[in-house]
Amino acid sequence: MLIRRAPDLTAADITPESRFLDRRRFLREAGLLGVGATGIVASLGAGLGVTGLDACTSGDATPAGPPAPDRVTAYDDATGYNNYYEFGTDKDDPKTNAGALRTRPWSVAVEGLVARPAVYQLDDLFRGMTPAEHVYRHRCVEAWSMVIPWLGYPLGDVLRRLQPQPAARFVEFTTLLDPAQMPGQRSSVLPWPYIEALRLDEAMHPLTLLATGMYGKVLPNQNGAPLRLVVPWKYGFKGAKAIVKIRLTDRQPQTTWNAAASDEYGFYANVNPAVDHPRWTQAKERRVGEFRRRATLPFNGYADQVASLYAGMDLVRNF
């Protein structure tokens, strides 16, 4: 498989766009107000304001300076610290137990409100498309985070080829159910198979990926091989792994963690520092590889790209 690195998506892209825009705003306002010290101070203040943190969190959680830089997480950490209950509930269980999963041949059933329902071989699903690298922050609902260079395809591109019917409003993803290969499924810790879902507009958003690789390599089994969902502005559990079924529907699907504990895990699960998990705060996170905690950004730092999807919505109730 030829893996092309998209020149337009590099590690530099993970700098929040708001920070990037600050520069222009700074120049513009500095120009308007003159190059006096007052102008610089005023525009700096305005610039920090648009990071968007203060829109969602209480004032004391707003960091004084710019967010710390994002560095790609060590491969060993990203492949050895996983929540993938199909292979066990400990974070090192997936690495230990996922090795035997057969990921080829692999077929994906496309069902529901779609013009071209069929069972596709994995390669047919992406025929003629080129995987590209996307470096995303990954924020777990348990308040830890990583930075992962994914390889994959925008889900929207795939869905457009499958042609959703006008009535379709949600996309549901189902993980493989096979207790013989997935020992964690022999325990009833969650209702199996694992099901996740997105609103269709979330699924069509260019940030949303179907990933088949990471770190320039084929996706390791413990990270969801051969096919997983990546939605960088949502908590990690939204990213269904080892997907065997994609179903388009007009009704909001019942998702697994929401069914298991509806007060703790909502359908939307957008990263939001202002909405706590019942047992811990979501205002901060621990980046794997760093000792101190860092502030969690609204929509995981992708607010500029995705906040408009939720305009007018009560994000506290729709957590």
Added chain:
Amino acid sequence: MSTLVGPRPGPPLPWLRPWFERAGRPLARVLGRDWGRALVWAASFVPAVYLAWQLWLAFQGEPNDLGREPVKGLEHATGEQSIRFLLITLAVTPVRQLTGWNWLAKYRRVFGLVMFAYATAHLVTYAALDLELNLGDLAREIVKRPYLVVGFAGWLVLVPLAVTSTTGWIRRLGGRRWNALHRFTYLVVVLGMVHYWMSQKKDHTEPVMWGLAFVAVFAWRWWRRTPAAPASVEQPAVV
């Protein structure tokens, strides 16, 4: 002869007694002395020294045994040590009754205080490393999260027990009152286990295993409780 008669049940499993007596003699020669206790006391803190060293490595960004989230790893480790030493403390009396090793009695205080030390380290880890000593956050979090309320209440109950663990306090309170006060250890077990259970995301296997161990210890204590004095009319019939 019946074990149901008399102020206290007779020794359990009497056929094991000779074996315990033989095995107990060399043990008593070491562990029954003050310096033996000091040795056990020091050994109980070996895990603490190890954890501190691993934390230092984590802080330096070196590979360490606390895991990818070292602070969480330390929280789990100190929490688990607290539960472990709480169980050991409560097991001292049953083991003493079973074996007849009465020198074990003094280890209740040793293990109880070790447990308090680990529980305090657990709380300090959370406050200092997890919340980074933001006292506003600490107060807000402890009030907002039921499992933190329960855990913190458990630690508060431990404080007077640790303070009154000295011989001076036993004398000052008198045996009966001191015993009544230290029965609050059972409340600590309940609060600790509820805290443990609630803090788990979904997999409750470990709290259940620890819970069963506590149930076993309590079942023994109930079985070996001092029975009520038998009615005097029955007395001659049994003797």
